[in-house]
Amino acid sequence: MAKKKQTNQTQDFQRYVRWFWKLFLGGILFVVLIFLLASWGVFGEMPDHTVLENPKTNLATEIISSDGKTLGKFYFNDNRTPVGYDELPKHLVDALVATEDARFFEHSGIDARGTLRAVVKLGSGGGASTISQQLAKQLFHGEGSSNIIERVLQKAKEWIIAIRLERQYTKEEIIAMYFNIYDFGNNADGIRSAASIYFDKEPNELDIKESAMLVGMFKNSSLYNPREHRNPVGTRNRRNVVLYQMEKYDYISEETKDSLQALDLGLRYSPQSHRDGIATYFRAYLDGFMKDWIKNNPKPDGEKYNLYGDGLKVYTTIDSRMQQYAEDAVQQHMPRLQAEFDHQNTPDRNPTAPFLELSNSEIDALMKRGMRQSERWRVMKTEGKSEEEIIASFDKPTNMTVFSWKGEIDTIMKPMDSMRYYKSFLHPGMMSMDPKTGHVKAWVGGMNYKHFQYDHVNQGKRQVGSTFKPFVYATAIDQLHLSPCYKMPRSQITIEAGRHGTLEPWTPKNSDGVYGGELTLKAALANSVNTITARLIDKVGPQPVIDLVEKLGVESNIPPVPSIALGTADLNVYEMVAAYATFANKGVYTKPVMVTHIEDKNGTILYQFTPESRDVISEETAYVTVKLMEGVTEGGSGVRLRTKGADSYRADYREIVTGYPYEFKNPIAGKTGTTQNQSDGWFMGMVPNLVTGVWVGAEDRAAHFSSITYGQGAAMALPIWAVYMKACYEDDTLNISKAEFERPKELAIEVDCETYEQEASDNLPSEEVPDELDF
Structure with missing residues (x-):
């Protein structure tokens, strides 16, 4: 009986063993079948060799400055610019491996030990996903489902893709792809954007603690967000876990770990959006430029480039340092000027504020x-x-956020009242360019793109005032070969109706009300004497002046009447800078250049700019005109560039703008401009290798200063130019010239007035200018 019972137990055990092996082998076969079916695409499409070789990710178009800095990007959802493994610092890679996959360099996509541990401990001992698996999930199927069957199937697909990735790419390439694909939040797609947004650095500039923070975000970038209103404490704790892991696997010492864990995050949050950052107005202009280029330059297969997803690189002429100096100059001067404008336009002082007349x-x-x-x-x-x-x-009344120079203000305001509020603001427009190459170095279209998107460099056209006068003088020099030392009467002049196309008599007035006597052309331009400019245009006629201006790149319509001599035409900053640059470039007009070349994501050049230039006036005429404009800063309306005026303050709340502590010693040619009712202030300034134009005014011409004290170009626009140039000169790496303008080898027109006067006193033949030329 006992023997029979023992036999039955043996048979039962053997049966259990057989069933065990059947279940075990069946399970293995089932798992193998699952993997085979997954690899065949039964549970959903799997990436083939071609897709694995070129995984589809949206890459932002990068805007690159002439000094190699990223000015901004064009993107819809993915602000991603990939970097190579060699651009990643070693401690960043060490932090990733130590935290996410300690045996990454030992396995072939699947960590068997980690997987077994996860199965035995049911996941309580940590996950088993390798970096390759996580990359597979990021690239091809996203987050797992809550359904357990779907999760198993997705995990199978993930393993297969991970193994294929390991066969397709090197370990270093997989790490680079993983860093490039991850979304770190706050528009920080990929490590390049994350380093820039959170620390204002390139990836290879990250230190150990910064690298540890970013690697810590891989666990959950939404939860471990370092911004103050998110979770800075949790982010710091998570960073310290990464540092602990680095010490655990001997990537850093215990002393280094302890010292770094005690430090703050060291965040330098620099948001990247289309309305934030540097050169926002230029980037908006470039957006239009690129869309036009894409429209006319399809891919080889006929498809259009995607500005927001194809990873183009646009190399621009903008110098990030000079752009920053330009924006800083605007930020320094405009709040002071605005404070004075607001002071003059309180309801008591001006019941119709901000409008006059x-x-x-x-x-x-x-x-x-x-x-x-x-x-x-x-x-x-x-x-x-x-x-x-x-x-x-x-x-x-509506909840809104409005602009102020002290920061954004959250308030409740009627939209109509907010419109009136915004119309009280003065706006700047500024452009800086190398006259020889045409390369635009700085472009400031306004003071805050988020709130004011109208670009005052190339969109806004306003009366240019006396900054038009050098065109009249240049025409007269070219036609009549006049010296800057030639004298003309300052007395009043009336150009009768019918002459030069005038419909009625025109009698210009001098702004200082002074008439009589004679002035040299240099003194007349320096002091913006209207009557002498009127005499010049009466002699040469309006049409030759217009012809010259058109050759200088001005496309705006200018009526052929004498009054244009005083700047009645509406032009923009872009046109004015390009035109003035011709004088600094020895009479050769060079069309402004903003983009040097465009590359695709693989570095293939798709566009290379071709310089456009033409001879407009003789080198002699250009040089003599420059010498005339030097008089503006030597003893005219721009002389405050040479003086050291003490900054003064008015009752507690703002700095007066009449202090000009600049003291420039080098040659500067320039011209101020002020419109008749002080609604527009201009300053055009030139040194041999840089021409810069600045305009300041309100949105509506009816909003303006009531007097010329503050409402002139010398007070409104010139300080921006001066602050900008001071910063440029202090930066030795820019090599902005302090030299004299180059004198032509052959110069028949005498520009030295002492010599000119001496020759006149020696009874040499004087220049005679006919009252009217026959054209």
Whole structure:
């Protein structure tokens, strides 16, 4: 009986063993079958060899400055610019391996030990996903499903892809791809963007603690977000875990770990968006440039390039250092000028503030016109709202964030009141260019692109005032060969109706009200004497001046009437800088250049700019005109560039703008410009290798200073030029010239007035200028 029972137990055991092996082998076969079916694409499409070789990721178009810095990017959702493994610091790679996959360099995509540990401990001992598996998930199938069956199937696909990735790429390439694909939050897609946004650095500049913080974010970039309003404490703790792992695997010493764990995150948050960062107005211009280029330059297969996903690289002429100096100059001067403007336009001092010389009915019409041109009107019209509903919405208090020079203000305001508030602001426009190459070095289209998107470099056209006068003088020098020392009467002049196309008599006035006597052309231009400029255009005629200006690149329409001599034409900063640059470039016009070349993501050059230049005036005429404009800064309206005026302050709240502590010693040619009612202030300044133009004014010409004390180009625009140039000169790496303008080898026109006077006193034949030329 006992023997029979023992036999039965043996048979039962053997049966259990057989069943065990059947289940075990069946399980293995099932797993193998699952993997085979997954690899065949039964559970969903799997990437083939071609896709693995070129995984599809959206790459942002990168805008690169002439000094190799990233100015910004064009992207929709993915602000990603890939970097190679050799651009990653060793401690960044060490931090990743120590934290995410300690045996990364030993396995072939699947960590058997880690997987077994995870199975035995049911995941409580940590996950088993290798870096290759995580990359597979990021690249090809995203987050796992909550359904357990789907999770198993996705895990199988993940393993297969990981193994294929390991066969396709080197370990170093996989690490680089992993860093490039990850979303670190806050538009920081990939390690390049993350290093820039969180620490304002390139990846190879990251130190150990910064690398540890970014690697720590791989666990959950939303949870471990270092920004103050997110989770800085949790992020620091997670960083310290990474440092602990680095010490555990002997990548750093215990002393290094302890010292670094005690440090703060050291965050230098630098958000990247289309409305933040440096050169925002230039980048907006470039967006249009690139879309035009893409429209006319398809890929070899006929498809169009994707500005936001193809990873193009746009190499620009903008110098990031000079761009920053230009923006800093605007930020330094404009709040002071605005404070003075606001001081003059309180309701007590100006009941129609910020407007002058307008009746209430005219102001009402102006505001209604602005209302119909507003973004609110456009959006509500698109939504199908009636005009009555839209108009009513402008008088309903609304939560909004408005601009101020002290920072954004969250407030409740009627949209109509916010429109009036914004119309009180003065705006700048500034462009700086190398006259020889045409390379635009700095472009400031306004003071804050987020709140004011109108570009005052190439969109805005305003009266140029006396900055137009050098064109008249240059025409006269070219036609009549006049010396800067030639004298003309300052007395009043009337150009009768019918002469030069005038419809009625024109009698210009001098701004200082002084008439009589004679002045040299140099002194006349330096002091913006209107009557002498009128005499010059009366002699040469308006049309030759217009012809010259058109050759200088000005495309705006200019009426052929004598009054253009005083700057009645509306031009933009872009046109003015290019035109003035011709004088500094010995009479050769060079079209402004913003983009030198464009590359695709593989470094293939797709576009190379071709310089456009033409001879406009003789080298002699250009040089004599420059010498005339040097007089502006030697003893005219720009002389404050040479002086050391003490900065003064008015009652507690702002600095007066009449202090000019610049003391430039080097040759500077330039011209100030002021319109008749002080609504526009200009300054054009030149040194041999840099020409810069600055305009300042309000959105509406009816908003302006009431007097010329502050409402002139020398007070509104010149300080921006001076602060900018001071910074440029202090940066020795820029090599901005302090030399004399190069004198032509053959110069028939005498530019030294002492010599000119001596020759006149020696009874040499004097220059005779006919009253009227026959053209």
